[in-house]
Amino acid sequence: MEKYDPLNMNLTHYLFFTGKGGVGKTSVASATALKLVDKGFKVAMVSTDPASNLQDVFEMKLTNKLSKVDKAKTLQLANFDPVTAANEYKESVLKPYRGKLPDSAIKNMEEQLSGSCTVEVAAFNEFANFLTDPNIDEKFDYIIFDTAPTGHTLRMLQLPSAWNNYLDENDRGVSCLGQLSGLNDKKKMYEKAVATLTDSTKTTLILVTRPQRASLKETKCSSNELNKIGMDNQVLVINGTMQDYDDDLSKTIFDQQRRDLSGSAEFINKLTTFDIPLRPYDISSLKNIRLMLSDEQIQESNITLPENSYPDINVVVNDLINTNKKLIFTMGKGGVGKTTVAVQIAKKLADNNKSVRLITTDPADHLSYFNINNPNIHINHIDEKNALGKYQEEVLDDARKALNSDDVDYVAEDLRSPCTQEIAVFREFAKLIADDKDDVVVVDTAPTGHTLLLLDSTQRYAKEIKRTSGEIPQSMIDLLPKLQDKSQTEIVMVTLPEPTPFLESMRLNDDLNRTKIAHTWWIVNQSFFASETSNDFLKVRANNEIAWIKKVEAISNNHFAVEKWNPAFEKELLRI
DSSP states (O other): OEEOOGGGSOOOSEEEEEOOTTSOHHHHHHHHHHHHHHTTOOEEEEEOOTTOOHHHHHTSOOOSSOEEETTEEEEEEEEOOHHHHHHHHHHHHHGGGTTTSOHHHHHHHHHHTTSHHHHHHHHHHHHHHHHTOHHHHHHOSEEEEESOOOHHHHHHHTSGGGGSOOOOOOSSOOSOTTTTTTOGGGHHHHHHHHHHHTOTTTEEEEEEEOSSHHHHHHHHHHHHHHHHTTOOOEEEEEEEEOOOOOSHHHHHHHHHHHHHHHHTHHHHHHSEEEEEEOOSSOSOSHHHHHHHTSSOOOOOOOOOOOOOOOOOHHHHHHHHHHTTOSEEEEEOOTTSOHHHHHHHHHHHHHHTTOOEEEEEOOTTOGGGGBOOOOTTEEEEEOOHHHHHHHHHHHHHHHHHHHSOHHHHHHHHHHTTSHHHHHHHHHHHHHHHHHSOOSSEEEEESOOOHHHHHHHHHHHHHHHHHTOOOOOOOHHHHHHHHHHTOTTTEEEEEEEOSSHHHHHHHHHHHHHHHHHTOOOOOEEEEEEHHHHTOOOHHHHHHHHHHHHHHHHHHHHTTTOEEEEEOOHHHHHHHBOO
16 A cells, blocks of 8 residues: 555545544544645635544634634635534524424424434535635635535435425434425535535545454445445545554554454455554644654654553443443444443453343444353344334335325435434344343443434324324333433443544533433543553553543543553454
């Protein structure tokens, strides 16, 4: 693989950087912008990532209007806040119905418009304005977007029923229908934006990933999704490759990366692929951003780390045992190690003579990589694809009886949304959890607060207006109050000691607070600091972790643990 250098690439006018949280897409996009600016090009850069740290990197306050950067004269930045945009957009949809429908109906509609789909559409609305502005187009040599629209959003915009100016009379009550209501006046602007995105002579999609199995898998899915709607001018950037090793930890990381990259060779080889070496420092200043794509690097050595006095996962498990928890979820964004933490918790509970049911929805069956041969652990795999397919067919059967073909297509696309997938899987969770044969149920991945509120508001709405909301199984109805019972349930938040995973965990934490779901414990996973590495390179990263661990300590009210990245543990737990 070649090293990533935008000056040696045939760049298009528009550059979209996309990738899952924590892969470094904002850092790569910022480094690209500075590299181009330092060569004399005029560049505009816009972020639509709610976890963006663009303001911190450039040490300036940003709005949704372009601002000049003092230390990079031909660079201008804007930071669109999609959450604020989504709230404004949601209110514009709901306003005509306030005072005309019951409060419970408004509550139901409001929750339907509170999910990730609405945030995506609102974000697209923001940068579509920007993308189709001829003055901006002519003023800059390159226009960079940090975060591209999803394939789901773009397909939705291309469907005829997206423009029917109606709020869905959804008889299932548990999807995201309606998020495009009232946007008919913007249809031409959206058509122009979509045409620009799918024109390979104008737009390049830069997929940023980590050299890790989970990240590569999610990137492949995103690539396929965007290919389907014509965004096929794609480049892959693998960020954070380990170049060398000199202790057990650095060797384990080096070997793991090579193994995971080899396992994704077919996908990698289909795209023009570049890599960026792992950097020891936080990409949190202009100096460090400029160094990210440079051969010149900061040389730091002889770092003395403070003693690690943080508790490990045992303090969490002991509390779960002492409080006799019956239902335990691990929750967090992709790539933070939820499955590993769930397995650790299950094994430790089983070692304490608890009968444990371990449930996962991972379609790649990552549990098969683990040595789980304890007779006290019983494993259930939920086939996410089958669960979703079954749920989609149920809803479509009803839709075909009542709607025209355009509307059925709209419903079909809506059923591919993240919210619908969560709900379909959640129904399967509920069935397994209702089967109360074990002392404890440990679930790898929890439903989001949005999903729970949507289900709750649907049930209240259905009762008030006396119409069906679809067949919500009794097991699902029973589970909602159980999740809110602190004596039975614990959701363990899993994060990493890094900016983006922590910020995304904060939003998940807000979701749980909003739904009054029981959650006390946090686990900071994969910590170099806790591993007490002797590698000078990793010691720099370990030193940078301390500030983020302290943030978790504060938000958790001291209910947290720090798990080390332990090579011996990896070899024991995984069949490698």
